[in-house]
Amino acid sequence: MYLHNFYSIQPPYTKRQAEGLKWLASAYKAAQQGQAYSEEEYNKLLQRVACPESQIETRRFFIPDTQNTLWENHSIYPITRSSRGATMERRHEFFHKTALESFQKIYEHRPFPDDIIHVSCTGYISPSAAQMIAVKAPKNITVTHSYHMGCYGAFPALRMASGFLSSAEVLGKKKSVDLVHTELCSLHLNPQDPSLEQMVIQSLFADGVIAYSMTLEKPVKGFRLISLYEELVPDTSEAMEWMVADWSMKMTLSKDVPTLIGKKIRDFTTKWLSSRDFDISDIIKNAVFAVHPGGPKIIDQVAQQLELKEEQVQGSRLLLKERGNMSSATLPHLWERILDDDTIPSGTLIVSYAFGPGLTLCGGLMEKL
Numbered sequence: 001m002y003l004h005n006f007y008s009i010q011p012p013y014t015k016r017q018a019e020g021l022k023w024l025a026s027a028y029k030a031a032q033q034g035q036a037y038s039e040e041e042y043n044k045l046l047q048r049v050a051c052p053e054s055q056i057e058t059r060r061f062f063i064p065d066t067q068n069t070l071w072e073n074h075s076i077y078p079i080t081r082s083s084r085g086a087t088m089e090r091r092h093e094f095f096h097k098t099a100l101e102s103f104q105k106i107y108e109h110r111p112f113p114d115d116i117i118h119v120s121c122t123g124y125i126s127p128s129a130a131q132m133i134a135v136k137a138p139k140n141i142t143v144t145h146s147y148h149m150g151c152y153g154a155f156p157a158l159r160m161a162s163g164f165l166s167s168a169e170v171l172g173k174k175k176s177v178d179l180v181h182t183e184l185c186s187l188h189l190n191p192q193d194p195s196l197e198q199m200v201i202q203s204l205f206a207d208g209v210i211a212y213s214m215t216l217e218k219p220v221k222g223f224r225l226i227s228l229y230e231e232l233v234p235d236t237s238e239a240m241e242w243m244v245a246d247w248s249m250k251m252t253l254s255k256d257v258p259t260l261i262g263k264k265i266r267d268f269t270t271k272w273l274s275s276r277d278f279d280i281s282d283i284i285k286n287a288v289f290a291v292h293p294g295g296p297k298i299i300d301q302v303a304q305q306l307e308l309k310e311e312q313v314q315g316s317r318l319l320l321k322e323r324g325n326m327s328s329a330t331l332p333h334l335w336e337r338i339l340d341d342d343t344i345p346s347g348t349l350i351v352s353y354a355f356g357p358g359l360t361l362c363g364g365l366m367e368k369l
Contacts, residue, residue, distance in 0.1 A: 001162050003366065004222025005213040006336040007109060009102055011060040013067055017053045017203070021046040024189075024202055026069045031083040031191035042194060049196050050203035055296045055317075059206035059324035061186045062098045076187060084192050084247040091187045091248065095123025099182040102209045103133040106180065112137040113176040113213060115164050119146045119157045119328050121242060122184045122249065130180065150242050150356035151292055153328030154181070155364060158228055161214040180211040181329035188248040201251050204295060208326030210333055221339065223350065223366040229272040233264055236359040257294070261355055262301030268361050269306065269351075278365070283349055289313050290334045292354035293320035302353060315341070330354075335366075344368060 015023070025043035063076055071079040076086045076094060085091075099120075118130035124147055134141040142164075146157045161177040168174070185205035190198070214225070239254040254260075273280045284306055291302045293316045303313050319334050326333065331354050338344055345368070352364040 001165060001225040002215050002218055002222050002369075003212055003225055003335065004215070004219035004339075005110060006210065006332070006339060007106060007212070008208070008210040008333060008336055009105060011062045011207045011209070013061045013064060014058055015061065015066055016058055017051065017056045020059060020066070021050055021203060023066060023069060024199070027071075027077060027079060027189070027191040028194040030069075030071055030079040032194065037194075045194075045196070046199050046203060049199050051296060055321060056204070056324050057321045060208075062184055062207050063094070063186045066186060077189065077191065079191050084190050086247075088244070088247060092123050092125055095182075095184050095187060096125040096129060098184060099123065099125075099129035099209075100132060102182055103129045103180065106211045107133055107137075110178075110211070110213075112139065112141055113178040114174040115142045115144065115161070115177040117144045117146050117157045117160055117177060117179045119149075119153050119179060119181045120183060121148050121150050121153060121327055122187055123182070124148075129182070148242065149328060150240075151294055151325070151327050151330065152230075152354035152356035152360050152362045154179070154331045155228060155230060155354060155362035157328075158214070158225070158364065162225065162228075165214065165216055175217065176213050176215045178211055178213050179332070180209075181332060182209050183207060183327040183329040185325075185327055188250070190245070190248050190250070197253060201253055204325050206324035206326055208323065208329030208333060210329050210336065212332055212335070219369065222369050223335065223339070224369060225364070225366050226349075227272070227276055227278075227363075227365040229268075229363045231264075231268055231271075231361050233260065233359040233361060236260055237357075239359055240357045242357055257355070257359070258297035258301045260359060261298055261361070262305050264361060265302050265353070266305050269363065272363050273365070283351060283365075284308070287312070287349040287351045288315065288338060288344055290331060290338060290350055290352040291316040292331050292334075292352075293317070294325055294355055296320065298355065338368065 028042045029039040065074040065077045241252040348368045350366045354362045
């Protein structure tokens, strides 16, 4: 199996981290008129708990509301009229419009596959944007939805795609599967909840859209998919949650998540790679590590516990700095960068990690062609 044909769409609105924190402070103040905290005090709290610009410099968004604090003019965050922002229905309408525009743009530039897997945890409409683009194709396309997995969402989608391609006896012969991620994390702020936990979350996440293909035929440029592995960590189910709430989707995120991942990552890696008879010490010494940048501390823990060199996780840090956390779209964006990085030669092994509710730990091993 091979991954290739990456195509990412840049969200139109960019915000430097410092300006983004000021926007959040203004939103919290506007939604909490009866509280004693000033906008300046909210901003000081955000400065204390959020990632600084040395770790996240910019984030990008599809929502124009993020560009100013004229709340009465906003579509998703009309805080002066509705202190919690727009309804879930309105937010999903915006998601669907953006996802459909993204799918239309993607398939202006690429041939239609046999299957499309639509990956998202930030919006669900049926029929989906994937179905609405597939029905216009000149051939029959099967659409599968891989939803609500959170930051590790690329891995279940990869398993699905590999199953589709290898199940000719049951599903018929297929040549290609496209995986398309549409993540609009910025849709899910509740300005009425200025808890420290939510301040961390809302200062970390951003939007991202990316498509790529899995095929049986070897491409000129891409990755050879070698191995996928996944485990649930016992007694950690309350550390991270992603649920539908009244006015948005709500995430809970324990400050202990990086430590919990750090305690497990070496055992996870050893069990995974040894069960497939790989040379673990050689991989840890020489591979590039594509660590989902859920936050800087997660990258720190993986690097520390596996005793990696800084250059082995540099790509993860740079992507976090330039884009923030784009949920399931983040790791594919990192793969795209590794593929376009001429300093990483053909034949290099790529070890990928992602983490999400469960706690779920996912690993993938690929070779750059």
